[in-house]
Amino acid sequence: xxxxxxxxxxxxxxxxxxxxxxxxxxxxxxxxxxxxxxxxxxxxxxxxxxxxxxxxxxxxxxxxxxxxxxxxxxxxxxxxxxxxxxxxxxxxxxxxxxxxxxxxxxxxxxxxxxxxxxxxxxxxxxxxxxxxxxxxxxxxxxxxxxxxxxxxxxxxxxxxxxxxxxxxxxxxxxxxxxxxxxxxxxxxxxxxxxxxxxxxxxxxxxxxxxxxxxxxxxxxxxxxxxxxxxxxxxxxxxxxxxxxxxxxxxxxxxxxxxxxxxxxxxxxxxxxxxxxxxxxxxxxxxxxxxxxxxxxxxxxxxxxxxxxxxxxxxxxxxxxxxxxxxxxxxxxxxxxxxxxxxxxxxxxxxxxxxxxxxxxxxxxxxxxxxxxxxxxxxxxxxxxxxxxxxxxxxxxxx
Amino acid sequence: xxxxxxxxxxxxxxxxxxxxxxxxxxxxxxxxxxxxxxxxxxxxxxxxxxxxxxxxxxxxxxxxxxxxxxxxxxxxxxxxxxxxxxxxxxxxxxxxxxxxxxxxxxxxxxxxxxxxxxxxxxxxxxxxxxxxxxxxxxxxxxxxxxxxxxxxxxxxxxxxxxxxxxxxxxxxxxxxxxxxxxxxxxxxxxxxxxxxxxxxxxxxxxxxxxxxxxxxxxxxxxxxxxxxxxxxxxxxxxxxxxxxxxxxxxxxxxxxxxxxxxxxxxxxxxxxxxxxxxxxxxxxxxxxxxxxxxxxxxxxxxxxxxxxxxxxxxxxxxxxxxxxxxxxxxxxxxxxxxxxxxxxxxxxxxxxxxxxxxxxxxxxxxxxxxxxxxxxxxxxxxxxxxxxxxxxxxxxxxxxxxxxxxxxxxxxxxxxxxxxxxxxxxxxxxxxxxxxxxxxxxxxxxxxxxxxxxxxxxxx
Numbered sequence: 001x002x003x004x005x006x007x008x009x010x011x012x013x014x015x016x017x018x019x020x021x022x023x024x025x026x027x028x029x030x031x032x033x034x035x036x037x038x039x040x041x042x043x044x045x046x047x048x049x050x051x052x053x054x055x056x057x058x059x060x061x062x063x064x065x066x067x068x069x070x071x072x073x074x075x076x077x078x079x080x081x082x083x084x085x086x087x088x089x090x091x092x093x094x095x096x097x098x099x100x101x102x103x104x105x106x107x108x109x110x111x112x113x114x115x116x117x118x119x120x121x122x123x124x125x126x127x128x129x130x131x132x133x134x135x136x137x138x139x140x141x142x143x144x145x146x147x148x149x150x151x152x153x154x155x156x157x158x159x160x161x162x163x164x165x166x167x168x169x170x171x172x173x174x175x176x177x178x179x180x181x182x183x184x185x186x187x188x189x190x191x192x193x194x195x196x197x198x199x200x201x202x203x204x205x206x207x208x209x210x211x212x213x214x215x216x217x218x219x220x221x222x223x224x225x226x227x228x229x230x231x232x233x234x235x236x237x238x239x240x241x242x243x244x245x246x247x248x249x250x251x252x253x254x255x256x257x258x259x260x261x262x263x264x265x266x267x268x269x270x271x272x273x274x275x276x277x278x279x280x281x282x283x284x285x286x287x288x289x290x291x292x293x294x295x296x297x298x299x300x301x302x303x304x305x306x307x308x309x310x311x312x313x314x315x316x317x318x319x320x321x322x323x324x325x326x327x328x329x330x331x332x333x334x335x336x337x338x339x340x341x342x343x344x345x346x347x348x349x350x351x352x353x354x355x356x357x358x359x360x361x362x363x364x365x366x367x368x369x370x371x372x373x374x375x376x377x378x379x380x381x382x383x384x385x386x387x388x389x390x391x392x393x394x395x396x397x398x
Numbered sequence: 399x400x401x402x403x404x405x406x407x408x409x410x411x412x413x414x415x416x417x418x419x420x421x422x423x424x425x426x427x428x429x430x431x432x433x434x435x436x437x438x439x440x441x442x443x444x445x446x447x448x449x450x451x452x453x454x455x456x457x458x459x460x461x462x463x464x465x466x467x468x469x470x471x472x473x474x475x476x477x478x479x480x481x482x483x484x485x486x487x488x489x490x491x492x493x494x495x496x497x498x499x500x501x502x503x504x505x506x507x508x509x510x511x512x513x514x515x516x517x518x519x520x521x522x523x524x525x526x527x528x529x530x531x532x533x534x535x536x537x538x539x540x541x542x543x544x545x546x547x548x549x550x551x552x553x554x555x556x557x558x559x560x561x562x563x564x565x566x567x568x569x570x571x572x573x574x575x576x577x578x579x580x581x582x583x584x585x586x587x588x589x590x591x592x593x594x595x596x597x598x599x600x601x602x603x604x605x606x607x608x609x610x611x612x613x614x615x616x617x618x619x620x621x622x623x624x625x626x627x628x629x630x631x632x633x634x635x636x637x638x639x640x641x642x643x644x645x646x647x648x649x650x651x652x653x654x655x656x657x658x659x660x661x662x663x664x665x666x667x668x669x670x671x672x673x674x675x676x677x678x679x680x681x682x683x684x685x686x687x688x689x690x691x692x693x694x695x696x697x698x699x700x701x702x703x704x705x706x707x708x709x710x711x712x713x714x715x716x717x718x719x720x721x722x723x724x725x726x727x728x729x730x731x732x733x734x735x736x737x738x739x740x741x742x743x744x745x746x747x748x749x750x751x752x753x754x755x756x757x758x759x760x761x762x763x764x765x766x767x768x769x770x771x772x773x774x775x776x777x778x779x780x781x782x783x784x785x786x787x788x789x790x791x792x793x794x795x796x797x798x799x800x801x802x803x804x805x806x807x808x809x810x811x812x813x814x815x816x817x818x819x820x821x822x823x824x825x826x827x828x829x830x831x832x833x834x835x836x837x838x839x840x841x842x843x844x845x846x847x848x849x850x851x852x853x854x855x856x857x858x
Binding site: 023224225227228229230231232233234235236237239240241243244245246316320323324327328330339342343345346350351353356357360361363364367368371372375 | 414557560566575576580796800803821830833
């Protein structure tokens with residue numbers, strides 16, 4: 001074998017190959033767009049005007065009605081932007097982002113207190129009375145929970161049907177703007193995907209790592225546990241969890257994470273069983289490193305590739321799981337979510353296509369985007385596809 | 399082989415026990431959990447009546463006992479060997495064998511065994527119909543994509559299959575019901591259920607006033623279908639495209655006309671043009687199986703339409719046809735996801751074998767490409783498809799939860815949702831047990847099939 005010239009680092013090459021594929025590029029673009037929409041949701045769809053000039057001068061009802069979640073998201077986003085263009089090691093920057101995130105979250109919880117009672121009609125009525133000299137409204141001047149009570153009969157309007165109120169995607173049965181609800185629901189969809197997969201990854205990596213590293217009796221017991229969690233239909237376990245523990249977003253994330261770790265544990269176990277025989281691991285053991293150091297600093301980075309592939313498919317299935325639960329009427333009660341909107345489309349006696357097509361289309365596009373990214377990652381990671389002769393074997397299960 | 403099966407069956411027991419423990423712990427650990435109070439709550443009763451009802455439930459199901467004792471009692475009830483009990487729940491002895499009892503459902507007040515034996519066949523019917531459909535289409539698409547690696551069909555199929563895999567079942571079901579079953583668009587299929595009320599009283603097979611009507615109907619449909627199939631095989635490319643153009647345009651016009659909402663000229667023109675375009679495209683296609691399927695289907699429809707118009711009236715659809723008509727949408731909804739997944743899998747399996755040494759040897763000694771593909775490569779590519787069939791069943795069972803909720807089919811999936819929503823302990827545990835058993839049986843069957851297909855694998 002001849003000496004190869006030094007190639008760019010492995011992770012850089014993977015990244016380059018992923019970005020080369022147009023599918024992954026489109027998928028990433030869609031996720032980026034959703035992230036922007038989720039962060040700037042109060043600026044995009046809000047009944048509270050962005051700026052108002054009345055007898056007291058300029059003021060912004062939008063700012064005073066921001067919730068702690070809104071400010072925390074905005075803060076985290078701008079912190080991420082700043083850190084992205086600042087020097088330093090990626091790990092250090094990521095850690096400082098996490099620290100900043102915790103700080104911003106705590107600060108917004110303490111400092112930001114929007115008024116408890118929200119009267120959405122006041123602005124429209126004040127404007128009709130001519131109290132405002134100038135008003136700057138959001139592009140979609142309806143909040144997610146603004147049921148337009150000041151108008152008579154606004155439920156289930158088809159898109160762009162009424163002359164005086166413009167609803168791009170129509171209204172739902174309560175009279176709320178569908179597009180506005182969808183914009184505010186992007187937060188749930190994105191966060192549930194990331195956090196649930198994160199939880200599942202942590203459990204799966206720790207259990208799978210221990211199983212693969214120790215093998216023997218630990219492996220046998222662990223594999224029984226994995227088998228148990230694989231033999232219960234995940235959806236059924238989820239249903240049981242949610243029905244018995246009540247409905248909350250955080251609980252739902254936790255539960256989806258708790259029920260979907262078994263696949264990751266399998267992958268990590270297989271990787272670690274292979275790695276533990278290799279010289280560098282034996283060397284690490286011989287030099288007396290601690291167990292966490294061997295597992296997570298030496299073995300894990302070398303076994304990360306198949307886990308990453310599984311994780312990006314996992315995000316897609318977590319989003320699907322949330323949508324399914326909401327669709328079956330076990331989701332969040334008042335907060336908008338895409339699955340719950342799809343459920344509303346079934347509940348009404350007539351078929352209103354805009355209630356099904358738009359939220360359902362959003363779920364589809366997001367899941368499709370994650371699957372495209374996962375597919376591209378797998379092709380990039382897989383040594384078979386790089387040789388260019390044989391096919392990439394399909395590894396992920398449905 | 400026998401010892402292997404026995405060992406696997408014995409190993410199922412701890413797994414099944416673990417599954418029920420997990421689900422029971424979830425129920426018992428929940429706030430409110432399973433108690434007589436949660437069953438009585440919400441009923442508008444006098445305090446005394448409420449107390450009496452609570453006591454009754456406690457006595458009947460032993461709900462006032464600690465959770466481990468409750469679980470122990472449940473295990474004792476379902477196992478064929480164990481303690482015998484009298485009516486008050488006291489243990490009376492240790493007979494060698496007793497009949498396993500899944501208990502009474504809280505909500506229905508009926509034996510769980512009855513409920514499940516009513517619902518399980520319906521869900522199994524859906525799944526049994528879906529699996530062959532999934533395999534046939536997936537293999538056809540996968541093999542074609544693999545033999546044309548890197549060509550237009552391969553890339554297009556890749557994107558379309560990934561897209562199909564990403565469509566949430568809820569969305570597909572809701573759109574299908576909305577567009578194909580509601581009276582606002584095309585009312586081709588029923589909106590839900592498994593049969594019309596009237597069809598339950600009908601004879602099983604279709605019946606007609608005169609004995610010759612049904613054979614004539616069938617003959618006409620068959621004749622038209624075979625004529626179209628022959629045409630699709632024999633005719634040249636431009637001729638097929640022309641026929642596709644005509645058929646598609648006609649179908650598009652007919653569909654546009656059915657919409658009472660869009661009775662405008664623009665709708666008709668749009669429908670016609672879109673239909674004609676799709677028809678011409680499909681007619682031009684070089685894929686024989688697709689052409690035969692499409693033209694055959696169109697011919698059959700035309701044959702039946704003509705027959706129905708010739709001898710109108712006097713035909714009762716019968717139970718079977720009605721059931722099939724109700725099953726079309728649910729089965730399509732249940733199968734497209736697994737189909738996409740399996741087609742991708744069979745593509746990569748075939749592709750891997752096409753470049754294998756034995757395939758090259760076969761080509762080198764002069765075996766035709768068709769024989770290489772179907773007699774050598776395809777047989778070896780079946781192995782991963784068989785392995786996956788084990789994971790297909792659990793995902794189909796999960797899918798039927800959604801499909802049954804959308805199409806209001808009274809199957810196991812719907813029963814499961816109702817059971818967890820009403821906190822019906824016995825029902826939840828039994829459904830867990832049975833779906834776990836089905837899943838594990840699926841794994842075992844797949845492993846056995848693997849040994850039969852691949853002589854290198856032996857379990858002795």
